[in-house]
Amino acid sequence: MSAQPNELATYSAQFERYANALTAAERAPRSVQFSRFLASGFPDKHQEDWRYSDLSRLAEQNYEPDVTTAEVSPIALLPDADALVYINSHLQDAPSTSRWHSDTCELPPPTTGVDALNAAFASGGLRLRLDRGTRLDKPLQVLFVSRADLQASMSHQRHLIELGDQAEATVLLDFSGDGSERLATHFFDVRLGRGARLRLYRIQNEKAGGTLMTRIDAKLSRDAKFEAVTIDLGGGFIRHDLDIALAESGAETTVAGLYAQAKHSHIDNHVRVVHAAAHCTSRMNYRGLVDEKTKAVFNGKVVVQPGAQKTDSEQRIANLLLSRKAEVNAKPDLEIYADDVKCAHGATVGQLDEVALAYLRSRGIAKDTARAMLLRAFALEILDRIEWPALRARIESALHLPSELTVDFEA
Amino acid sequence: MLEINNLHARVEEKEILKGLNLSIKPGEVHAIMGPNGSGKSTLSNVIAGREGYEVTEGSVLFDGKNLLDLEPEIRACEGIFLGFQYPVEIPGVSNMTLLKAAINARRKHQGETEIAPNDFLAWVRDRAKLVKIDPKMLSRGVNEGFSGGEKKRNEILQMLVLQPRLMILDETDSGLDIDALKIVADGINALRGPTRATVLVTHYQRLLDYVQPDYVHVLARGRIVKSGGPELAKELEEKGYGWLEAA
Incomplete structure (x- = not known):
């Protein structure tokens, strides 16, 4: 779990460059954090919370500060x-x-x-x-x-x-x-x-x-x-x-x-x-x-x-x-x-509910459209929580979902 | 309109239809009766193109086209409608959304533009009245929380909205009280006309008191074993199916 000596070397080099530009007072708390990072390394699959999201591949990367x-x-x-x-x-x-x-x-x-x-x-x-x-x-x-x-x-x-x-x-x-x-x-x-x-x-x-x-x-x-x-x-x-x-x-x-x-x-x-x-x-x-x-x-x-x-x-x-x-x-x-x-x-x-899919198709609705309608129905409970119409519209369009028809017979 | 020749069909390796022949012309109403397990629902489902049914022999022609080559949605767009025995509930897809998607799919298939929103609303509202469905229910999910009778009336509503040319109603009458049965029958009769044909798949004579068939067929062991006029239904009501199954 803890990092091997030469692992994370690129991060150490980046940190040194970064810390040199700081005042001594700024540097101290940052160094404490960085030492902790070096000691623990990136979590890998042996940690329960990271079991399916192993980050050990990041140890070898060389990321520059963003510019x-x-x-x-x-x-x-x-x-x-x-x-x-x-x-x-x-x-x-x-x-x-x-x-x-x-x-x-x-x-x-x-x-x-x-x-x-x-x-x-x-x-x-x-x-x-x-x-x-x-x-x-x-x-x-x-x-x-x-x-x-x-x-x-x-x-x-x-x-x-x-x-x-x-x-x-x-x-x-x-x-x-x-x-x-x-x-x-x-x-x-x-x-x-x-x-x-x-x-x-x-x-x-x-x-x-x-x-x-x-x-x-x-x-x-x-x-x-x-x-x-x-x-x-x-x-x-x-x-x-x-x-x-x-x-x-x-x-x-x-x-x-x-x-x-x-x-x-x-x-x-x-x-x-x-x-x-x-x-x-x-x-x-x-x-x-x-x-x-x-x-x-x-x-x-x-x-x-x-x-x-x-x-x-x-x-x-x-x-x-x-x-x-x-x-x-x-x-x-x-x-x-x-x-x-x-x-x-x-x-x-x-x-996907095959019976529901068959039902929609039996009414003339193409398979892809019927599928999209059912996906939308599945996502609806969550989409309904978005109480910001412009945001909801953006998300629905990103999901490529067909729009739901709302009608008012009284109107 | 519909020509079925020597149709053999299987469900999960079990042969259900064993050489069925049936010819239906525009304007006709055919009733298909028979005991449980005789293949009535299989016949409906094979015509509508539901998955899980394998045709091993024979042909089904609709307006001269080989129906068995077409996807179920294309069959629907060509004018075939199957009223289900057990309509499914689809929470999250409203009845109105289904109806509009279905109408527009059909229009697209026929090279027409989408229906105008106001025309659509008026078209659906008038038909909902016929089957006594409160339009408010149509904003709910498809059949969501509907009673058995409401589900069947909703099938008839879809049929009235879509105006199919061949209507197949699979035990639509089962489980209905007399009022609901009359509403369903009125819906079927409202669509009766010289260009349309109807197939009533039923176990009982009851529906036929309200929708007069031109022909009655008895399906047993995967074949039509007897055909006749409306009087055959009454005979079956008195004698049961035993005398035909034994024959």
Whole structure:
């Protein structure tokens, strides 16, 4: 598990160059993180959480720091939203309309693996801090565009979303890439004050070739509400960690996700909800459409800590395997250390309903269209959670789903 | 319109149809009756082109075309409609979406443009009234949460909307109360005309009190063993099928 002497040498060389440009005060905490990274190395398949997403291949890579600052177009900015646009890790002033950016970031206590690598090199990024009782009047779209550099490059960013008591915001984390040989890691520190409400969308549309890893750590105070919708459309090697701590009573979270992958992709979602206080509610609902030569990993875990009585938790995972060459590893997991709780969980892996397909065809609908209609029906539960019409339309069109007909006979 | 010659068909290695002949002309209504397991549903499914049925011998011509060469959706676009014995529920695909996709598939097949939204709504609303389906139910998933009778009426609604030329109704009457049976029969009769033909596959005489057939056939052991007029159905009602199966 720990790195051999000459492994990670390229990372050491990059770090030395990077650290030399820092002041001594800046350098010290970074060095601590980097030493931790060297000691742990990249996680491999012997670590349970990385069993299906072995990163040891990254040890041999030589990623330069990213330098791209070029404007790119067209950029998929959604209407009626403020925007922050990053190309690789660089803020683009022109298309950005939001002021919620910071060049610097806070570092976490020493950690290991990818988190330590991120902390050692990280630059700033989104820094959204809302005072008590304030509300973001428009949704905030944060675009992370991954573009080819002169050489294979890496970017590491740390972000903060901190909502004061009763504050409210809608944020879209919008990842896209051109499939160039890059490594990008993002850490999001999310803190919700009492009664605060955050609606977070995380959309990923990377292309085969890129490596993207995100971690969102959310901590909810009393009566806070965190609603997350995550959609993975693209390919590449993707790992998402979403950790939600329901720290005080009355906190509530709903997480809904869809992974519908492009060919030759690897998408690993780890979602963990910790009920640390009594009277908290969590809902987890993930659906996967897994097609040819792709691998999907979903690990959903709910932990009910001692004293977290009256916990109400439910996790559901459903997968449709669309090809014999697809692979899915879905695992719901439940750890309960309290006795007065309501917890339900279930996971399914199935195939397209042939009877329904035959029925649609018997009405004259071509096989491909009928299939697309059924895929849409499967994804609908998750798509319905997107309460942002322009975003939903964009995702449906990216999924190549036929539009659903809504009619009003009274009109 | 439909010419079936010496049709042999298997389901999972088991031969069900063993040399069936049937000729149907435009304007005619044929009833196909017979005991359970005689091959009635197999016949319907082979005509509609459902997967899992293997034709080993014989031919089925529709307007002179070899039907067995066509995908099920093409058969539907050519004007064949099968009303299912057990209509499937499809949550997430609304009835309206199904109807519109089906109409437009047919129009595309015939080289026509898509139907205008207002024309579509009016067309469906008028037909929903005929089968007493509340249009609000049509925003729900296909047959989702429908009662048995509602599912059968929904099959008839689809048929009325799509205006097929050959209607095959596979035990559409089974499990219906008398009111629902009348609605189903009214729907079938509404489409009766000189250019259309109907095949009623049924176990009971009951439906035939409301939809008068021109011909009645008895299917037993994979073949038509007796054909006659409407009076044959009444005879079967009195005597059962035993006397024919033994013959």
